[in-house]
Every structure is written in structure tokens, then in C-alpha cells.
Amino acid sequence: MNILFKNIDVITGDGEVLYNTNVMVSDGVISHVGKDLPESCGVIQRVVPGRGRLLMPGLYNTHTHVPMTALRGYADDLPLDRWLNEFIFPIEDKLDARCARICAEIAIAEMLRSGTVSFSDQYFFCDEIASAAAAAGIKANISRGTVGGEDFDPTTDTRMREQIALYDKWHGYDNGRIRIDFAVHAEYTSCRPVWEAVAREATDRGAGISFHLSETQGENERCIEKYDATPTELFYKAGLLGKGSYAAHGVWCKDEDMAILAETGTSLCHCPVSNLKLGSGVARIARMQKAGVNVCLGTDGAASNNSLDMFEEMKFAALIAKGPYHRPASLPAEEVVAMASVNGAKSQQRANCGLVRVGYEADLVMINTRVPSLTPNHEPYSTVVYAANGKDVEMTMVRGNVLYEKGEFKTLDWERIREEFFAYAAPRLFRD
């Protein structure tokens, strides 16, 4: 199966722009990139005309909770404790597997429509999330957040059992399209026995590890008071850090924490919109990058964003690194695109993903630049980060499969999902 993007402008994801280029996709992999055409490739099943279009690497949303679309806009502009205790937790208690599945599908539809080709999720009802991702054709790294006190027993803990069962059932599905990682929810909802058990189970399997890290000032300070160590230091000692590990937020990481993240190869999933909206603060991302940390981007759940649009996340990431520090040259567009694509692929332990380059998986996004808001398009990286949003996406392709194109989902029945949300999930969650 060959698909040719003909005479298209390309941003490769590593800073390069190729104008008026041919990109061939063969059996899910990028097989040719160049002004010329490949000498022999067999029959070309589809030619996509590239005039007025921009091809770019698909986006990696490395921190989200897909079933939380149920709570999009349900409770905003509230202090964090009221938001969680009065609104979020009570609804989450009413979630069942079917609700989680429907809401995950809403999120996946939103992500595919806005150019996201892969996501990392930490939540519960993970079997439904994996099943929804599997059916939709999107890539996903899925983990079950573990919590627990000093009496935590990994051999009996339900969450840990779920996590292992999830791994056994789904890890490696469709040639690694679905990956199962292990997860500690966060330092403040767990303790050493949890951390060590998760580290051990993950390490035994070579699985990744997901966790929330130093999101709010309060949680960070209480940790230091309690342990005389930062969450990063504690997790390091417990064996949770490493190349397959990825921390969400890191707003309150100290310089020493950044050094540890960099040294261990732990990725940092920056969620600027959620951090701003919940009043958590602004992660010091330019410094993180300087320290050598692999920084990627995530939207967080729809309840705290309230969008899963990675283009918007890129713009927030770029601007929040400049404005408050009076540094307009900080975090240029090329770096932000890399954060949203190839760095994300790295955090998910996906080799040969996240760039438009021969031999890489064909996870591609095409945007239409012939609209007023993207005219002119002087510098394509700038266009993508500062001018475009997810609604400019005309096609989202994962491993050579077109999953979204011009208003149509190829693997999802949006009307069915929408109707099922209002027929089943909404009454269950929001009516007493």
C-alpha cells in the first residue's frame, strides 16, 4: 500500500523545512522524502495533492486522562480543593466502564481531529481506554494509577492487580501500537511500598512508568517537610526514574530535581494550560531543557484544560516560556514542535517515531494553509505553533492509516458516540 503526498511543504520536526517535496508512505512507514520520486515503489494507491498544504509529524499528547471529557467545563474557576472535592471526585465515583469507554471515545475523536496520533493516559477503567484506542487506530501508552498507604501489599492491591492484568492483556497490541506502562499516581497519594512495588513490576517487564510530580506548591512543600526530600529525590531512590519514565507537570521542581531527571533520562510532560488554569504555576521549561531533560507536552484531562488540542498547548508552552521572564527568544517554535512530537515519542519509548524522515512510522498530520488565519505562511514552524490550531488539521494518519480526514472519522462513528454519551453517560453521571 503506497500513499504519495505530492509537492507538499514539510516540517520534519527536527528544525528542517522541505518545500514542494514528495513524501511516500509504504505499508505504514515513510519510504521516501525528496524532490524526486522513488525509482520503483510499485503501484501508488493514492496521491494526495500537496499544494497549499503543510505536512508535519503527528502530535504526542503525553499526559491526559481521556475519560475526563465527561467533566469538560463541569466546574471551572474554582479553588483547587473545592474543584476536586465538591465536583470532580463525586462524579468520578459514579463512572462505570461504559461511561469511561464513551468518554474515552470522545477524547480520541477530539485528538484525532486535532492532529494527535498518540497519547499517554493514567486513569482507571484502563481496559476500556485500551480497547477504545485499539479500535480507533490511535497509538497509546496506558497506565493504571496506583495509590496506597504504608500497608500497601502489591500481591493483593486491586489497582496493582488491574495494572498487571492490563499489561498482560494489552501490552504490545497491534505490533506495539498499544503499550501498557506502570504508574504511581503521585507522591502525596502513595508511599514507599507503592513506589518500590511499581518500580519492581515495571522494571521486571521493561515497561514505562508514569507519575504526577511536584504539580502544586503545597504538595511539594508538604513532601519536603515530611521526608526532607523532594518527590523527585524520593522517586529516584525508589527506582522509579529512568529512560521509560515520564513525570507530569514538574512545576515546582528544583534545579537539583532537574539534574536528576536529566541524568536518569526521565521525561517531563509539560502541561502549561492545566497548570495555569488550576493556578499551579508555570513550570520552568527553558531551564529544564538547559538541564538536558527530555521535555514533552500534554494537555492533561479535559476537566482542567478544557481542550485536548495540542496546537493550543504548543502556543501556550512557547508563550509562557517568554512573557513572564521577558525573554521573547526563549523556546522558539522549532523546539516546541519537537517537544510535541519527537520528544513525546521518546517518552513513550517509541523508536523511529515523531519525525518526517525515511524509515519512521507514518504518523502524519496535514494542515490546510490556504485559509485567512494561516496566510501568509512565511515560516512553517511559526505557522504551526503561533497561528494554527487543531481545527486547521485536514488529515491525521497513524502508521499510514488515515484516521481523520476533512470532517470524517474513518474508525469512529461520532454521531453514535455523541448519542450514547447523552443517552447513557450524562444521565448516569449528572442526574441524581
Add this chain to the structure above:
Amino acid sequence: MNILFKNIDVITGDGEVLYNTNVMVSDGVISHVGKDLPESCGVIQRVVPGRGRLLMPGLYNTHTHVPMTALRGYADDLPLDRWLNEFIFPIEDKLDARCARICAEIAIAEMLRSGTVSFSDQYFFCDEIASAAAAAGIKANISRGTVGGEDFDPTTDTRMREQIALYDKWHGYDNGRIRIDFAVHAEYTSCRPVWEAVAREATDRGAGISFHLSETQGENERCIEKYDATPTELFYKAGLLGKGSYAAHGVWCKDEDMAILAETGTSLCHCPVSNLKLGSGVARIARMQKAGVNVCLGTDGAASNNSLDMFEEMKFAALIAKGPYHRPASLPAEEVVAMASVNGAKSQQRANCGLVRVGYEADLVMINTRVPSLTPNHEPYSTVVYAANGKDVEMTMVRGNVLYEKGEFKTLDWERIREEFFAYAAPRLFRD
């Protein structure tokens, strides 16, 4: 001429939500809002089905420079002085009237497509801007920025003569749809003779006054050093402040400045994206509002944003008022919508504009909420500020005239504009 939005959800702009309501537009004015239908209204020429749609006040972009679409993405991620001196100024020098007109049309197309019904512009080639706005059917307050030294003579100064001619030609066009205001560019590009002349000419005519104010720390500090007074204090003494006056940015306004703005009724046009992108800082908007200042929103020009999407501006405004101050409850969605609509109308001296209310001009925006990214839509103000963007707009109406609907511009020929940009403006501006 009667148009009925039938069974539609409405956000009025002053905090209210009306579900499943009928909104009648008669001869450009909102004539009925209610569950019922008006008893007698004559023939209804068009019924717009409201299911799955949200009707809201049209948005007011109160600070922009429409011809600067030419420079969208031309030079990003640079220190402010290099950005201006090496990139922006040299291109602006090459602008001619035809370029300005084409680029203004690009901006107007982008604004109509994203729900903006009115804009305030301070630039040059204002005759072309006014002419483009007049033809497109959008509302606009247009001003010619004045600059000058101690030898400034208003009777001979070209810019001042242009400004007055502009006023005489365009002010009040189409029953006040186009308004001409007077403008001082900024404190740092002018001095007392300019300020006093502009104040006098504007006051004589009852015209509004536009100016940039305390945008960067450097400009603000140099002013205080030079005059022992802030720009706000100087402009106040020169008679530039008042109900029809509107200041852009105000990032470095002191508390005393805010009190002066509030007392005089001067509006503050908050441009969060531009302020972040250029590294100017973060305006203290929650404090401004507390001080009683009429705060409205603007995108600034496309060169420093690089988008004219007021939905995006709303989200940035809301979030930047929360995150850095750790105040998630600051600047809630209802207030942000008011900033982007009715407060903007006030800054433009437009009575009975900016709300969905009987007797108000029918400047309306309809968005489609049946898309994944806006599902569910628990709280419509939240949906608009935190989840939607300009590409969700399905219809933009100004004074009862549909100017944009489902991909089609009714008063603009987008393909012609685009072709003319690449045939005429691009070669002139960017090729030596």
C-alpha cells in the same frame, strides 16, 4: 427583514444563559428573546435551527493593526529590538496603499471567520483600512497613529492632516458602523505638543482616542526617568484620557495609573498573547478590574500574535490571570466573555452593542457545539472561553447581516484576496 434563531442556547454576555430560546433579529436589531415567539413580527425570511448550536455576542477586537497580517510569522522568537529594527520596520517601509488594503482584507476575513464583529485599529494607510471594513460589513474604529517631537506643528504635520481627513471622510459611515478615532502612537514616540493637539482635535469632535500605554518595562521606566511621571499621568494631564479613550497593553501600569484610568473612564485593551510573545510581561488585569477600569481584549497585530482569534485571546486572558498568581478562581469565564464583547463595545463608544438583549444591534456569533472538542457543553461560558476556538464559529452576523457562514464569506472574495496577496503584496514586500 426578520431572521429567527429557533430553539437555540444563548449566552447573553452579561452572565446569563438561556436554554432552548428563540432570538428574533429584525432589521439588524435583536427584537425578541424568549421561550415564546413574538406575537406579531411580519414575515420571517429565515429560520436558523438552533439545536446543537450556541448563540453569543459578537466579539470586539479592540487593539490590532490589520495590515500587519503581511508579517504573520515573518520574524518570531527574536529580541524585541532586533524584531522591530531588522524585520518589522524595513517591511513596513515598503508597504503601499494596495498592500495595506489586501492585508487588511486578509485580517478582516480571519476576524469574521472567527467571530469578530468589530475591531479597533491604529496604523497607517487608514483610508484603505476604512474602505476594506466598509466593504466587508464589519464594524471598525480606525485611527491614524500620530508621532512627533517638540517641534510638532499640527497645522502642517502629515499624520495629523491625514487623521483629520480620515475623520471627515469616514466618521459615521453607514450609520456609525465605521467610526474614526484620533491616536497618539505612544509616549515614547511623541511628546506634549502631539498629546495636546490630539486631545484638542478629538475633543472638538467628540471622537475617541487610541494610544499604546506602558507596554514594556523599558519604555515605562525611561518615561518616569525623563518626566518624573508615568505615561498615564502625562496623558491625563495632556487631556488624552476620558470615556472615549482606550489604551493598549498597560502591562506596567502602577496602581495609581489604574485609578486614573478608572476615574476618567479610559478603557484598557488587554493583549495577553502579544505581551507574552514579545516578552513584555503580564498585565495585572484582575487588579485593573478591581480598580474599576473597563478592560477589553485585543489580539494586537498578526506579527506579534500570530493569530487574530479572539477565542484564543479569551483563553489566554483567563489563564494568565490565574496561573502565575496561583489563583484559579481569578477572572472567571463570564467576565472574560464580557471583556471580549460588551466592554469592547463600550471602549468603541457603541451604545446598545455587545450583548444578546432586545434592542441591541444584532452582532451575533453562532458556534456548533456538536463537535467532539465541545462535547459535553456543561457550562456555555466555560465552553466558549476554555474549549472553543474561532474555527468553531459557524456564523458571524453584523447588524443582522450574515457576513460569514459555514466556510463562506458573503462580502469577501477570499480566493481573489489570497491571489492578490501573492501576486502583488508578497513580491513587493519580501523580494528585493
